[in-house]
Amino acid sequence: MFDHLISKAQLERFYSRLKSLGFEETQPYAKGTTSLIFRARLDEKNVIIKLQRPDSPRQNFEREARIIKTIEPFGVTPPLVAYGLFEGLEYLIREFADGEIIFHADLEKRHLFEIAEKAALLDRLGIDHGQIQGGKHIIIGERVYLIDFEKAGWRKPKNLTSAMAMLFLSDNYISRRVRRRFGIGEDFLGEMREAVREYKRTGKLSGLLRLLSRL
Template identity: 30%
Template structure:
């Protein structure tokens, strides 16, 4: 147990690995009533742990000890709070439960990565992903890492995690990034969806100028091809 705690304290102060600093942060987190803290993953700016808070699984993010940017978790929490207030039950981002200056406690999202979900459930997953990234565009929040496979999680709808690089932007490019990296660059998906690539590119150009008007057209375009594929089954 002592060895396991020591490893946990080092991870709480990753990558410096100062057990004394990690222990102090652990004590702060524990004061909230969080239990069963365990390491999950490391990012460019933060480290994520899973915990139990009054019987509810939660994600706990702390900044890396070598992060050169100040207020990393505060900025992410500001965006998470904003999305929660603006989108309510439609919000694809994790719900924030506690925001401190040294860590965030937020909703734990369990599900399948986008590509795996697509292989298992098909075209509906693409449409659900489009809805989620469009919601971010509507609220003027750019995730910045939509191209990352691990950031899109399917749990009945597409959830989007890891907002540490997110920012407010007048013309966010979440939908454009999603389509560019997950559809246009994936021969597998394009072939399975039977999509007219040139027409999709035309719609994306129009979307840049008028997202709210063109988004329904993109959905209708993909639905048309989905139905065409279904009739061939």
């Protein structure tokens, strides 16, 4: 999977480093624009390992690690396991988020509440995820996790408004599924737009949560 992105020798050295740190059963999982992604086991836990691609000059994992540590107590994203450097390349390891990305998940009302509450929490912390609207960074399982804070930062946050646009107000695959699943019509969408405007004006989440409770 990674043959054209990292040499076999360097990959074997990385596996050896991970093994020395206690990680077992490491295997390729996916690739991103700036990282190579692996799954592994640490004791009884499944973990995700992100290694900076050798052809990527961007080093964002240190900031991502700091953001994860900041929000870790609130259960927004799986806990950080480790951050480090390997032969000049950053790597970041976190616990695996069990579940499915929102595109494929069977959404329940409690999931909508949890997305709203966690997005609003990030807003209050002044952290903007930056990619919520795409949907692929929201994992739905026994709990909801937001993952991949590589492009996140301490800037004016728009997490809740982005999440509500993705779920209800924009015309996209996710919003169409949500509307069908919960029988949502134009009246509800109009109320949602007003609830989002109220949140942007006042920072109060209560009106939006009352609206979600009616689904």
